[in-house]
Amino acid sequence: MLTSSTDRPVHVVGAGPGGLAAAAALQSQGMRALVIERAQNAGASWRARHDSLRLHTTRRRSALPGLRIPRSAGRWPSAPDLVGYFERYVDHHRLEIATGVAVSRVDRADPADPDAGWLLRANGGRLLHAPTVVLATGRHDTPFVPDWPGLDGFPGQVLHSAHYRAPGPYAGLDVLVVGAGNSGAEIALDLQRGGAAAVHLAVRTPPHVMRRATLGWPAQYSGIALRRVPAFLGDGLTRATSRLTGPDLTDHGLPRPGGGRFTRARQGAFPVQVPGFVRAVRRGRIRPVAAVESFDGPRVRLADGSHLAPDVIVAATGYRSGLAELVGHLGVLDENGRPLAHGPRTAPGAPHLHFTGQTNPLSGTLRELNLDAERIARAVSRAHRRRAGTRPQAAESVPEPTTATRG
Numbered sequence: 001m002l003t004s005s006t007d008r009p010v011h012v013v014g015a016g017p018g019g020l021a022a023a024a025a026l027q028s029q030g031m032r033a034l035v036i037e038r039a040q041n042a043g044a045s046w047r048a049r050h051d052s053l054r055l056h057t058t059r060r061r062s063a064l065p066g067l068r069i070p071r072s073a074g075r076w077p078s079a080p081d082l083v084g085y086f087e088r089y090v091d092h093h094r095l096e097i098a099t100g101v102a103v104s105r106v107d108r109a110d111p112a113d114p115d116a117g118w119l120l121r122a123n124g125g126r127l128l129h130a131p132t133v134v135l136a137t138g139r140h141d142t143p144f145v146p147d148w149p150g151l152d153g154f155p156g157q158v159l160h161s162a163h164y165r166a167p168g169p170y171a172g173l174d175v176l177v178v179g180a181g182n183s184g185a186e187i188a189l190d191l192q193r194g195g196a197a198a199v200h201l202a203v204r205t206p207p208h209v210m211r212r213a214t215l216g217w218p219a220q221y222s223g224i225a226l227r228r229v230p231a232f233l234g235d236g237l238t239r240a241t242s243r244l245t246g247p248d249l250t251d252h253g254l255p256r257p258g259g260g261r262f263t264r265a266r267q268g269a270f271p272v273q274v275p276g277f278v279r280a281v282r283r284g285r286i287r288p289v290a291a292v293e294s295f296d297g298p299r300v301r302l303a304d305g306s307h308l309a310p311d312v313i314v315a316a317t318g319y320r321s322g323l324a325e326l327v328g329h330l331g332v333l334d335e336n337g338r339p340l341a342h343g344p345r346t347a348p349g350a351p352h353l354h355f356t357g358q359t360n361p362l363s364g365t366l367r368e369l370n371l372d373a374e375r376i377a378r379a380v381s382r383a384h385r386r387r388a389g390t391r392p393q394a395a396e397s398v399p400e401p402t403t404a405t406r407g
Contacts, residue, residue, distance in 0.1 A: 008034040009384055011120060011130035013103050015042040017366055018357035019136035020086060021064040021373035024093040029381040035095060038102035043086035045140055049079040051166045052190045056212050056273040057220045057364035064370055067092050106133060106327050114351050115387055132352040132380050139358055141322035145315045150295030161187055161316040167194020176300060176310035178202040178292050184316030185274040192285045200308060204291035206257045208264060208271035210246050219273060223362030234262030247278045253288035254281060265362050343372045344379035352383060
């Protein structure tokens with residue numbers, strides 16, 4: 001079944017914040033966009049976040065184009081605050097979202113004509129034609145759990161951090177959290193506060209640990225000020241301040257990291273900024289341990305040769321983007337599976353195919369999604385005028401959404 005969408009020249013895949021921002025920005029440029037979402041609601045991934053989650057970026061610097069996050073969310077909005085905000089965002093901009101549509105592959109409509117657009121293969125035999133595609137599936141598409149030797153024989157519960165919601169079910173139990181990023185640190189602290197008998201945090205690569213704000217100055221603002229600085233220079237500028245203001249947890253099993261903060265961030269390792277985490281580690285309530293190597297029945301063998309016997313394992317071990325399955329055959333990804341071009345730029349041989357939400361900058365992901373959306377919209381509008389020889393439709397012609405998007 002082929003559905004032609006010439007009246008909607010842009011298809012945005014993913015109704016998370018990146019997709020919503022892109023659609024709203026395109027609309028402001030007079031471009032009709034259809035947002036395609038595999039879940040039943042916009043912002044679905046945020047609905048599944050753990051209850052204690054709060055942003056490490058400020059309310060004012062986390063809003064999407066055209067609508068502020070309300071003051072009631074406080075300085076550091078929670079996941080429920082964001083879900084409510086995304087719902088209002090859809091209504092405010094009258095975005096058109098098709099839910100329950102899972103795109104599995106993107107192909108060139110005509111390999112001989114680079115301006116022919118794209119074919120989106122989706123569930124139910126759908127085949128959608130789109131002159132321009134914005135892939136906004138984000139970095140957190142598919143939870144990843146390492147295939148540790150012996151894992152199948154572990155008798156306890158194993159869950160990914162994506163499926164952790166609250167500490168109640170784990171009260172009185174020994175829990176091993178694997179992964180020392182922000183999610184791992186947040187969940188470890190939540191478990192400790194929620195009454196877990198013991199909480200260990202398995203660490204393969206020590207993270208940078210820093211305050212979310214120092215003397216009222218958010219760390220995000222420093223990231224914004226230095227966002228265009230080369231990584232080596234940013235590393236040097238922050239090294240001295242890290243020594244002065246960053247905690248030294250070496251005596252508690254969490255040594256200082258080796259790499260620079262900016263270099264690590266651009267490799268995807270964001271600094272840990274969890275209020276209360278450092279205090280819990282220093283007081284022995286969260287105990288860092290070596291990385292997980294393998295399993296032997298109920299015992300977990302660590303990289304230093306020691307063993308633990310936890311009741312529950314929470315794997316805060318990251319995600320896979322899912323881009324290889326979607327577009328890996330198009331030659332638009334590098335050897336690490338990341339897009340060769342991002343935002344307004346497109347990869348050679350793949351015009352009119354844009355990516356957003358595949359970075360994790362110190363300046364804040366939501367802020368960068370905002371900026372990306374506006375740049376993409378301008379680039380798409382220019383390209384559309386060149387291809388069509390006419391100006392795009394006025395934004396006022398966008399109808400009421402045809403698909404319910406709120407939960």
